[in-house]
Amino acid sequence: MSQFSFPLLSEREICHSLGELGMNVGPDHFSKPSYELVQPVYENLVSVLVGVSREELQQPVFAAIGNLEFPELHDESIPALAFITHLGKLLAASGIKDFSLRDLHKPDGQRLRRNLSAIINFAKFREEKLIAYAELQDHFQSLVMARDEAEGANADLHAALDELRRTAAHEQPDVERLTAAAEAVYSENAALNRQQAALSSEVKALKQDANALTDEAAGLRLRLASARGEEELLRGQVVQSPQKAAAALEALAAALERERDAVSEAERRQRDTAARTDAVHRVEKEVSKALALMEGAELEIGRKKEVSREVKRLRAELAAGEHEAAQLSATLDLLKRQTAVVEERVELLKGKCAVRKEAAEGNIEEQLRDKEAYEAENAANAAKLAENEATIRTLRERLREVRQAHEAQRAQVLTQYAGLLEEVRTYHGELTSAMEGRGPGRREVTEHTALLIR
Template sequence: MAQAFEPRPSLGGRSTVSHRRKEHFCFPILKNSEIVQCLNELGLDVTEDTLARCRADSLHGVYEHLLIDCLDVSKEDLHQPKFYGLDALKHAELHEDSVPAMHFVRAMDKLLVAAGVSAGFCVRDLVKPDARRTRRNLSAIINFHKFRDERLAVFEKMTVETERLMAARDEAAAERDALAAELAAERERRAAEQPELEALRSECLELGTEIASLNQQQARMRQAAAETKEAIAAAKARSVAAVASRKEAAADTAAVRARVVGDPDSVKARLAEAAAALEDEKTRLSDTDRRRRETAVKTDVVTAATRDVEKAATTPGRPSDVWGGADAGALTPARLMAGALTPGSAAAAGVPFAHMDS
C-alpha cells in the first residue's frame, strides 16, 4: 500500500496532503513543470512539450525507465518475460510482440496500484495516452519513486538485518538439526542400553537387599562382640578375685603349716628350754621384786630422815632430843642416807631407829 510523499523544495514547495480513500493513500498532482524537473533529475530528457503532446512512443520510454527504476528489473527481463504457455499456442510467432506488450502493461498496472492509483494502468494509456491521465500517472509514479528512495536506506538496512537474522536462523536450524540427530542417536543408544540398564537396576536391588541383610548381621555381630567384651571383663574380675583368694589360701596354708608339729623331740626340747627360760625369768622377777621392795624401804627411810633433819634444823635445842635420846646418835641421818642400815637391819642390830612424824 503506497504512502503519500512530501515533495522536495525544488519541486515548487507544494506540500503533500494525505488521507484515506478506499484503503489507498492520495498523492499530489504535480504541474507539468514539476514533472519535467523530476524526470530530468531522474536522467530523462523530457520537456513540457512532450507532456503536452502525449506521444505514445515518447511516453513509452518514460514509463519504461520509471518501471525499471521502481521495480528494480532489467530491460531484458521486461521485454523478454518467461511465458511458459507460449509453445502451446497455435502460431506462436504471432504473439512474440503481444506477450511483451501485455507483460509491460501488467507491470505498469502493478506499479500504479502500488503508487496509489486504484484504477491502475490500461492499454489505452500506452497506445493512445491522455494528458490528464498521463499527468496523474506520472505524478503518482514520481511520488512513489521519491518515497522509494527515502525508504530504500531503511529497506536496505532491514534487508541486511533480515539476512543476518536469516543466517542466524539457518545456523540455529542447522544446530537444531544436529542436536536433533544427536538426540535421536542418544535415544537409540539408550534404547539399546535399556536391557542392560534394567539388569543393572535388578542387580542394584539385589545388592541393596544383600547390603541390608549384611547390615543386620553386622549389628548382631556388634551386639555379640559387646556381650563377649562384657563376659571377658567379668571373667577377668573373677580371675583377679580367684588369684587373690588363692594367695590368701596360700598364706593360710603357710600359717597352718607353721603351726603343725614337725618333730616331737625337738618340740619337747623347745618346751624344756621354754620352761627353763620361764623359771629363769621367774627367778629374775623375784630378785627384781625384792630389790624393788628394798629400794622402796630405803626411799621411805631417806624421806623420813630428810624430814627429821629439816625439822631439827628449824627446832631449837639439841639434836639428840629430836632423834630420841643419847643413843640416838648411833643412828644418824647421814648413816641412813649412806644406806648402811635399813629399818630391818637396824632392828636386827638392836639400834634404836626413830621414825619422824610427818
C-alpha cells in the first residue's frame, strides 16, 4: 500500500500525462534525470497550475532589486528564487513537504517520479473540481439577479418610506392640532354626555310634568267652560235675592280666578318646560356637532393610525429587506470568493492551454527546424552521395587502371620470373658442372651467384 496520499504513477503514465501538457518526456529519462530535464518540466507545471507565466517568473522584483547594492549580480538568482518558491508551494499543496533544491539540481529518479505523481494527481483533482463551475456560475447569476431585484425593491421601499416620513413630518402639525382638538372634543363630549344624561332624566320628568299640566289645563278649561255655562244658566234661572246671587257670583268669580291662576301657572310651567326642552334640543344639537367633530377626529386619528401602521409595515419590510440584502450580500461575497477561485482555475486552465499551445507551437517550430535540418542534411547527404558516387567511379576507374597496370606488371613479373627461372636452371646446370669441374670455374660460379643475389 502506498505511503503517500496520492497514487504513485508509473513512468509511462507520467509521460502520458506530461505529453498531454505538451512536454515530451520519455520513460528512459527517469533512470538518469538531470537539471536540464526536470527544470523545464517543473517550470511548465508551475505555469499551468500556479498561474504564473514564464515571463512573470523571469520578471525581477523591482522593489527587492532597489534594496540590493549590486542588483546586476542578482539578475538570475531572483527569478530562480521566485521559481523555486512557486514550485515549493505547488509541491506542498500536492502533498510533498520535503522538497529541496537537490530535487531540482541533482534529481533522483524515484523522488522525481513521486513529485510528478503528486503534481499530476493535484492537477487532476483541480480539473475535477472545475466541473461544478457551470452550476456555481448559474447559481451566482441567479443570486446576482435576486440581489439586484432585492436592491431595487429595497430602494423603492426606502423611497416610499422617505416619502411617508416627509408626508408624516409635513402633516405632523395637523396631526398634533387634530389630536389636541380630538382630546378637547373628547373632554367636551364626555361633559356633554354627562350633562345629556342628567338632562335626559330631567327632560323626561319635565315632559311628564308638561303632559300632566297640559291635561290639567285642559281639564281646567273644560271646568271653566262648564262653570261659565253653568253661570249663564244660573243667571237665567236665578230669581232669588240679589245678595245671594252676588255671593254666588263672587264665589264663582273667586273659583274662576283660582282656575285662571292655576291655568296661568300651568301655562308658565309649560313655557318653562318648553324653554328647557329647547335648551335640551340645543344641547343635543351641540352634542351632535361634537359627535360629528369627534367622528372627523376619529377619521383623522384612524388615518394617522393607518399611516403609522403603514410606516411600521414599511419599516418591517425595510428591516426584512435589509436583512435579506445582508444575507444576499454575504452570499454574494461567498460567491465572489468562489468565483475568484473558479476564475483562478479558469486562468490556470487558460495558462495550461497557453502552455500547451506554446509547447505545440514550439514542437511545430522544432519539427519545422528539424525538417529543415533533415532536408539540409538530406541535401548534404545527396551531394555527398553524388560526390561519393563520383569518387567511387574514379576509384573504380583507378582500380581498373591499377588492375590493368597490375596485370601488365604481373605479366612482366611472370616474364621476368620465367627468365629468372631459366637463368636459375642454367645456373644450376652450370653450378652442377662447376662442382664437378675444377676450382677456377667454381670461383666464377660463386661470383655469378653473388651478382644474382645483388
